[in-house]
Amino acid sequence: MQIVFSRKGFDSAAGGGPSPIVGGRPLSLPIPAGAASRTSYDALGLGEHAQRASHGRIAGGDMCHHDPMFLEDKDRGGTCLFGQCGAAQTHLVNRGVGVGDVFVFFGLFREEASGEPHHRIFGFMEVADIVDVRAAALPELVAVGHPHALAPHGNNDVVYRGPGATARTAPNSLRLTVAGGPPSLWQRPSWLQRGGLSYHDRADRWLPGKRLRSVARGQEFVADICKRQAPRDWLASVIAAITAS
Secondary structure (H helix, E strand, O other), X not given: OEEEEEEOOOEOOOEOOOEEEEOOEXXXXXXXXXXXXXXXXXXXXXXXXXXXXXXXXOOOOOEEOOOOXXXXXXXXXXXXXXXXXXHHHHHHHHOOOOOOOEEEEEEEEEOOOOOOEEEEEEEEEEOOEEEEOOOOOOHHHHHOOOHHHHOOOOOOOEEEEEEEEEOOOOOHHHEOEXXXXXXXXXXXXXXXXXXXXXXXXXHHHEEOOOEEEOOOOOOEEEEEOOOOHHHHHHHHHHHHHHHOO
């Protein structure tokens, strides 16, 4: 089994600032879209938040890359659709990410009271199947307007699909950044050690006090947890925190 720490949403480069926490709930702002989108920030109820976070550079009527996409279904529960392509998807393939693995989505957020920017987990998805966008019929994905179904993003373009949800609250247990920051300095779980997270092999990233200096760029960081129980317990607690009402 593998846990993928997947960076998504606004930051200083994509969007211009952290996503907000509003009324205790983290609202991950999708990055601005290219041509393959039919979803605006206003359509998601995020127009004012996107405009504020981008310091006015993005308007509510601008299109966004609505991905990962979380859908609620009264019969099947929450479903996540997440598209990936290019070098990031090649990395996932090379690491063997597939059915049964879990994406833990995190991003840059601003504390509601203090305004402190920090990295926070805001959602998850357990992979149930992987759709090759170029090879498969995609009527269900087109119907919901998933951007990877509307226009292929390259030869290795796929959509991961499976049970998933976003957090309704912002507990400290879902915060990655150490108190006082900076955002890239994480309080890592004890099971996560050097050699166990892709793109983080350098010794100087693994600091005393169970701290990790995460890489500045990159989307998908893969932790192969094999059959160890400690990371499974950690993941279960993360999912419980995300799904708590």
